[in-house]
Amino acid sequence: MSDRGDPAREQILGSIRRSLRRGELAGAARAAAEERLASPPRGPIVRRAKLPHAEKVALFCQWAETHNATVARISGADVPGEVSAYLARNNLPAEAAMAPSPQLESYDWQSQKMLALRRGRGEGRDQVSITGAFAGIAETGTVVMASGPDHPVSLNLLPDTHIVVLREADIVGGYEDVWEKLRDRYGKNGMPRTVNTITGPSRTGDIEQTIELGAHGPRRMHIVVVRD
Amino acid sequence: MQSTAHDFKDNAGAALADRNLQESLATLKVGFSERRRQAAERLPEFEALRDRARDIKNHALANLDFYLEEFERKVTALGGHVHWAPTAGDARRIIGDLCKSVGARTVAKSKSMVAEEIALNEHLEALDIAPIETDLGEYIIQLRREPPSHIIAPAVHLTKDQVADTFLEHHTPLGFTKRLTERNDLVAEARHVLRQKFLDADVGLTGANFLVAETGSSMLVTNEGNADLSNTLPKMHIVLASIEKVIPTLEDAAVLLRVLARSATGQESSAYTTLNTGPRRDGDLDGPSAYHVVLLDNGRSSVLGTQMQDMLRCIRCGACMNHCPVYGAIGGHAYGWVYPGPIGAVLTPQLVGVEEAGDLPNASTFCGRCESVCPVRIPLPGLMRHWREREFERHLTPRAVRQGLALWSWLVRRPKLYRRVTQVANRLLSTFGRAEGRYHALPLASGWTRFRDFPAPPAGGTFHAQWVRHGGARIRP
Numbered sequence: 139m140s141d142r143g144d145p146a147r148e149q150i151l152g153s154i155r156r157s158l159r160r161g162e163l164a165g166a167a168r169a170a171a172e173e174r175l176a177s178p179p180r181g182p183i184v185r186r187a188k189l190p191h192a193e194k195v196a197l198f199c200q201w202a203e204t205h206n207a208t209v210a211r212i213s214g215a216d217v218p219g220e221v222s223a224y225l226a227r228n229n230l231p232a233e234a235a236m237a238p239s240p241q242l243e244s245y246d247w248q249s250q251k252m253l254a255l256r257r258g259r260g261e262g263r264d265q266v267s268i269t270g271a272f273a274g275i276a277e278t279g280t281v282v283m284a285s286g287p288d289h290p291v292s293l294n295l296l297p298d299t300h301i302v303v304l305r306e307a308d309i310v311g312g313y314e315d316v317w318e319k320l321r322d323r324y325g326k327n328g329m330p331r332t333v334n335t336i337t338g339p340s341r342t343g344d345i346e347q348t349i350e351l352g353a354h355g356p357r358r359m360h361i362v363v364v365r366d
Numbered sequence: 367m368q369s370t371a372h373d374f375k376d377n378a379g380a381a382l383a384d385r386n387l388q389e390s391l392a393t394l395k396v397g398f399s400e401r402r403r404q405a406a407e408r409l410p411e412f413e414a415l416r417d418r419a420r421d422i423k424n425h426a427l428a429n430l431d432f433y434l435e436e437f438e439r440k441v442t443a444l445g446g447h448v449h450w451a452p453t454a455g456d457a458r459r460i461i462g463d464l465c466k467s468v469g470a471r472t473v474a475k476s477k478s479m480v481a482e483e484i485a486l487n488e489h490l491e492a493l494d495i496a497p498i499e500t501d502l503g504e505y506i507i508q509l510r511r512e513p514p515s516h517i518i519a520p521a522v523h524l525t526k527d528q529v530a531d532t533f534l535e536h537h538t539p540l541g542f543t544k545r546l547t548e549r550n551d552l553v554a555e556a557r558h559v560l561r562q563k564f565l566d567a568d569v570g571l572t573g574a575n576f577l578v579a580e581t582g583s584s585m586l587v588t589n590e591g592n593a594d595l596s597n598t599l600p601k602m603h604i605v606l607a608s609i610e611k612v613i614p615t616l617e618d619a620a621v622l623l624r625v626l627a628r629s630a631t632g633q634e635s636s637a638y639t640t641l642n643t644g645p646r647r648d649g650d651l652d653g654p655s656a657y658h659v660v661l662l663d664n665g666r667s668s669v670l671g672t673q674m675q676d677m678l679r680c681i682r683c684g685a686c687m688n689h690c691p692v693y694g695a696i697g698g699h700a701y702g703w704v705y706p707g708p709i710g711a712v713l714t715p716q717l718v719g720v721e722e723a724g725d726l727p728n729a730s731t732f733c734g735r736c737e738s739v740c741p742v743r744i745p746l747p748g749l750m751r752h753w754r755e756r757e758f759e760r761h762l763t764p765r766a767v768r769q770g771l772a773l774w775s776w777l778v779r780r781p782k783l784y785r786r787v788t789q790v791a792n793r794l795l796s797t798f799g800r801a802e803g804r805y806h807a808l809p810l811a812s813g814w815t816r817f818r819d820f821p822a823p824p825a826g827g828t829f830h831a832q833w834v835r836h837g838g839a840r841i842r843p
Contacts, residue, residue, distance in 0.1 A: 147450040150609065150663045154431045157670035163432040171429050174614055175436065175580050181422075181621035182414040201634070259651040262565050278635040287649035291598045295591055313620035320616075327443070329581045329643040331653050332598070337635040340591040342553060344503035344519060346390070346526050347397045350553045353502055354560065355591025355638070 187277040187311035194276040201279025205338030207359040234266040239288035260292030267293040274309040285332040300356040371702035374725035381696040398688035401632025423679035433579040440582025444644030446657040454484035470568035476593035477501035478573030500592040515698030518684040570596035574607040580615040583641040603654040610678040625741035630683040679742040686736035708736035727753035
């Protein structure tokens, strides 16, 4: 239905052009718009995230906690132990659905004898999920998830508790840095099916404007920040 | 949705007498506006970002055909489909056909004001397809068969007790027989009921906050995560968006996101901001196998290039209604159609006609708070004034108002007579009102004195007289 002969399409585009009193965009104006797409200009710089990397990591942790996530900063070898300990601290079952990602497989899960892991997408009954993250945004304490075979989207949404393993090196200042990272990974014309940027647990203010956590997505988000 | 905007005066009267509504509005008036102020103050770049947001939307509108075509090209290249809908009826038919093509029985819907605008739910029900609203506020009002009363907080007119009664009535057949009293229990019960509906739905339908031409992505901003379940679990994802939602690049989205959440709820960021680009890819373990975008015009393209074009910058944050004394007094339903508050007073006459909705742009004190908080700096009072002029030109203004204005304009064009008349009136009002200082009733002013006293002017004469007496300068043209 998106072919050029579609009369509805021509009707809308024709009406836009009549209202703007011109034909199809041409000449210098078209060149300017094309240039804008080719090299997108950034908006005003938000100073609070323009920091040396170590301070960016600290700012990320601070904002994530402000948004009701919990944060643990540890070294890579301690990831499986931290996950087990977190589940025990919160009286959660020692079982989780985990994203089948090379990053996560690099940790020694065998060390946790009691922890039962299932690799795959999220199912309606899952209580806990474990995923990596494509990036973290210091400006707001946001984690960024890029979908793919190693990261099913359902793991970000269905379980009650979402444990995110984020490498310090993947923490950037603002959204614009994430876009650059996406272009580097997927090319200028590519995008994964879904990019979820998630700031704290699911919430709603729909009853008397009072925030309650755990509306449809996870009630709890625990971010394990792994030192470089 | 059928407009009742022509009944505005009766609607407003009923709203003022509704005690539950007044209780709900009392918290609204302080909550949203105070949180917005704090969020804006925490970000030193906020005003510069608002300027930039305005410029981005202006640029996108000036080149709208180009960016829509670019968006379509990118969506198609990644395996998605774009459908063009000049009218509401076209959009309903396209979406109905898509749902039928996969034999859909239920559609998981994430809150969409454009879907309200085209009355999509009624259409789907007529096709024997059940639309399920999944945003908590929308779910509550769907159970009550009410329209939304706010563009981002659709159930803001209800109290917790009303929600508890609604859930008890509708969830009892599902085995939830206890009347809940705590908000978190109500949220948990709705989550439980809706979770199964997500898993069973054949189609997920969402709106879009922005369409990004650069990547062919639809961008959704929510707090609950319902939109993301809607675009992940069902086998088909349909995005319904109006044409002015398209913006050039992801960098532009970053600017707009920074002003959107802060203006709407005073949050630094909403919980979920999601970019969807095409259907499930090879190797993906979840996601819809079909991705469709329906682009709705419904009269918007004809607003381009006119004095009213500024209204198309709107990013639907709701700040204008959160800060409006009229909305704060009567809530959203009184406006009678999909978009309430100041932006509704500007959009509704455009979309359903000034004959139907001429009262709405008159329901403003022109205090200007809406314009002062609008993240994309829409001159809302100016646009409302434009509708008032349009209404006057087309002789839609009530006769009493027209006659009053005619008399007034006759008088003010005769300055000597005007001064004489006002001097006499001032002296009479001052003399007879001296004892009490106010009037409980006045001839020709019952519209005022029926609800409040009219202050008697203090002795000392008219403004003109006092100006001269105090040696005020006379400015000559």
